[in-house]
Amino acid sequence: MSQYLQIQLDGHLGDFHLQLQTRLPATGVTAVFGPSGCGKSTLLRSIAGLNHMGTVQFGDQMWSDQRTFVPPERRPLAMVFQDAGLLSHLTVQGNLDYGLKRAARRGLTPMNAQQCHDVLALLDVLPLLKRSVQALSGGERQRVALARALIINPPLLMLDEPLSALDTRRKQEVLPYLRRIREVYQGCLLYVSHALDEVIALADQLLVLDNGRLQAQGSLAEVLPVLNLGDDTSSVLNGQVVDVAADGLAKLQVAEGVAFWLPATGVTQGDHCRLRVLARDVSISLSRATDSSILNIVPARIQLLTDTGSACRVQLQLNGGQILLAQLTHRSAAQLQLQPGMDVWAQVKSVALSQ
Ligand SMILES: Nc1ncnc2c1ncn2[C@@H]1O[C@H](COP(=O)(O)OP(=O)(O)OP(=O)(O)O)[C@@H](O)[C@H]1O
Numbered sequence: 001m002s003q004y005l006q007i008q009l010d011g012h013l014g015d016f017h018l019q020l021q022t023r024l025p026a027t028g029v030t031a032v033f034g035p036s037g038c039g040k041s042t043l044l045r046s047i048a049g050l051n052h053m054g055t056v057q058f059g060d061q062m063w064s065d066q067r068t069f070v071p072p073e074r075r076p077l078a079m080v081f082q083d084a085g086l087l088s089h090l091t092v093q094g095n096l097d098y099g100l101k102r103a104a105r106r107g108l109t110p111m112n113a114q115q116c117h118d119v120l121a122l123l124d125v126l127p128l129l130k131r132s133v134q135a136l137s138g139g140e141r142q143r144v145a146l147a148r149a150l151i152i153n154p155p156l157l158m159l160d161e162p163l164s165a166l167d168t169r170r171k172q173e174v175l176p177y178l179r180r181i182r183e184v185y186q187g188c189l190l191y192v193s194h195a196l197d198e199v200i201a202l203a204d205q206l207l208v209l210d211n212g213r214l215q216a217q218g219s220l221a222e223v224l225p226v227l228n229l230g231d232d233t234s235s236v237l238n239g240q241v242v243d244v245a246a247d248g249l250a251k252l253q254v255a256e257g258v259a260f261w262l263p264a265t266g267v268t269q270g271d272h273c274r275l276r277v278l279a280r281d282v283s284i285s286l287s288r289a290t291d292s293s294i295l296n297i298v299p300a301r302i303q304l305l306t307d308t309g310s311a312c313r314v315q316l317q318l319n320g321g322q323i324l325l326a327q328l329t330h331r332s333a334a335q336l337q338l339q340p341g342m343d344v345w346a347q348v349k350s351v352a353l354s355q
Contacts, residue, residue, distance in 0.1 A: 031193060
């Protein structure tokens with residue numbers, strides 16, 4: 001039977017009103033995304049039991065409703081905040097042991113010794129075990145906090161802006177570890193962030209909040225193109241690397257007969273990759289250009305044209321169904337007389353693609 005995290009919240013914090021009803025799959029990564037102050041942390045805190053704003057049900061367990069309130073320390077979940085929340089007077093090993101000891105109160109069965117060892121190896125925490133928490137860098141602290149959360153084996157793991165206290169370099173160091181967690185963690189991972197690059201790197205599902213209300217929810221590929229992110233408006237394509245050429249470009253196949261060339265940095269043949277394509281880096285032509293420097297020219301059908309005020313946004317469907325977004329001037333759209341249903345060619349500079 002499929003399991004869900006079901007949430008129905010209606011509550012105030014000062015002037016702020018959170019009113020939200022949703023159901024999230026109990027596996028995979030759901031990014032909770034939205035501008036500062038939209039209620040992302042309040043949502044997580046409600047799920048964790050740190051405030052009581054309505055109904056929270058995980059699978060068949062009721063955690064809070066009008067009659068029930070499971071206290072935060074008894075909920076079978078783990079949470080990592082931006083400041084890691086480690087006990088600074090203990091060593092790394094001491095922090096891990098502390099987490100393991102308290103797992104039983106949450107009704108959790110922690111990982112066995114071998115599984116713990118594997119997680120610590122995955123996050124490169126083994127060399128840090130004897131170190132004092134005070135002697136760790138910000139990135140190391142976050143890795144230890146993630147390890148401490150994972151080894152108690154929670155069916156729900158919530159990460160609240162785990163990278164936001166780190167500078168860009170440290171953030172780039174920790175992000176690959178989060179990707180590894182994504183590959184090994186089987187439970188429900190809620191990831192709060194307002195950083196689009198993190199969301200795109202990690203999320204399967206996107207839950208978008210705006211001023212305490214649900215603005216959009218669905219798969220990353222479905223929801224991302226409908227968000228108005230100004231210059232960052234993007235679509236995401238999922239594919240597999242089928243060729244790595246000697247000139248440093250990799251060929252990413254996104255459907256039968258539809259492929260994009262991109263810089264091969266960090267990818268090898270057979271890898272499954274997710275590409276973010278900025279809408280402003282996609283142009284459209286009515287016939288296939290044969291004398292263009294642009295390597296990526298793919299057939300597409302116009303699904304939808306939207307007037308964003310300053311520009312025209314064109315939603316294109318590629319063979320196989322994936323969505324590509326283009327942002328054009330009104331003049332360009334008018335000159336080409338673009339209409340829904342038209343078959344066109346989408347052109348994407350390969351330098352515009354990233355993993
Ligand atoms: N204890 C409180 N008392 C009064 N207002 C609060 C309290 N906690 C949060 N708020 C308000 O509730 C709103 C939502 O806060 P929340 O921290 O959930 O937003 P957020 O989306 O996580 O923001 P950020 O991305 O900046 O962390 C904000 O307007 C905040 O000022």
